[in-house]
Amino acid sequence: MVNGDMKKYREGTGVLFFLLLLGIGLEIVKPEERWGQKIPEVMIDAISEENVRAENEIARIQNMGENKKIALTFDDGPHPIYTQKMLEVLEKEQIPATFFLLGQNVETNGEVVKEIAEKGHLIGNHTYHHVQVTTLPVEQACEEIDRTNQLIEELTGRGTEYVRPPFGTWNQGLEAELDMIPVMWTIDTMDWMTENVDSIVNQVVKNAGENDIILMHDSYKSTVQAVERIIALLRANGFEFVTVDEVIMD
Numbered sequence: 054m055v056n057g058d059m060k061k062y063r064e065g066t067g068v069l070f071f072l073l074l075l076g077i078g079l080e081i082v083k084p085e086e087r088w089g090q091k092i093p094e095v096m097i098d099a100i101s102e103e104n105v106r107a108e109n110e111i112a113r114i115q116n117m118g119e120n121k122k123i124a125l126t127f128d129d130g131p132h133p134i135y136t137q138k139m140l141e142v143l144e145k146e147q148i149p150a151t152f153f154l155l156g157q158n159v160e161t162n163g164e165v166v167k168e169i170a171e172k173g174h175l176i177g178n179h180t181y182h183h184v185q186v187t188t189l190p191v192e193q194a195c196e197e198i199d200r201t202n203q204l205i206e207e208l209t210g211r212g213t214e215y216v217r218p219p220f221g222t223w224n225q226g227l228e229a230e231l232d233m234i235p236v237m238w239t240i241d242t243m244d245w246m247t248e249n250v251d252s253i254v255n256q257v258v259k260n261a262g263e264n265d266i267i268l269m270h271d272s273y274k275s276t277v278q279a280v281e282r283i284i285a286l287l288r289a290n291g292f293e294f295v296t297v298d299e300v301i302m303d
């Protein structure tokens with residue numbers, strides 16, 4: 054071998070060695086092999102489409118152990134189209150959820166209310182007109198809640214003791230007047246503001262912890278799509294979905 058050939062040979066091995074290292078590097082960061090196990094496709098989507106922080110949070114959640122309770126809650130329904138779609142997703146996945154219903158929507162979507170109850174979900178009260186109860190005279194605020202409870206009872210055979218006050222405000226006056234348990238939330242998906250499914254999914258996944266209560270609205274296609282992915286992601290990380298009474302009783 055002459056000197057020139059030897060030089061080319063050395064350069065050639067150098068390039069090969071570099072490619073080999075590159076190959077190993079790529080192998081290490083292949084997303085489906087992170088954390089030493091096969092990750093569902095949906096999780097890979099969430100990682101690649103959002104930021105690295107969400108990915109770190111998934112790892113954090115994964116290390117927290119098994120059977121952590123978490124509750125999906127849906128406000129403002131029943132919606133004539135998307136509540137039905139949500140019920141289909143929940144049934145397919147065998148997941149219970151909690152629906153805080155608006156009296157005015159209960160009146161126009163009675164069949165959906167019955168179906169929510171028949172499928173074993175928990176029903177809560179979200180007032181009749183979506184009012185901020187703390188800004189009303191107590192009597193009127195009670196009327197908003199009582200009227201909605203009556204409608205729910207007529208359709209399902211029982212009222213509810215759970216109320217989610219619109220805008221999250223409650224006070225002692227209402228506490229004294231009404232035999233209701235106010236239920237707030239710990240994770241707000243802001244799903245009413247965006248149609249971006251990735252953003253809704255990541256808002257939940259990066260914040261999810263034991264006994265969290267997730268606030269969503271069963272009035273949007275994007276929320277239905279997000280819920281399918283949220284279920285898969287949280288399940289893969291040891292979460293168990295429960296109705297909200299099981300979380301607040303803990």
Ligand SMILES: [Zn+2]
Binds near residue numbers: 128129179183219220
């Ligand atoms: Zn609401």
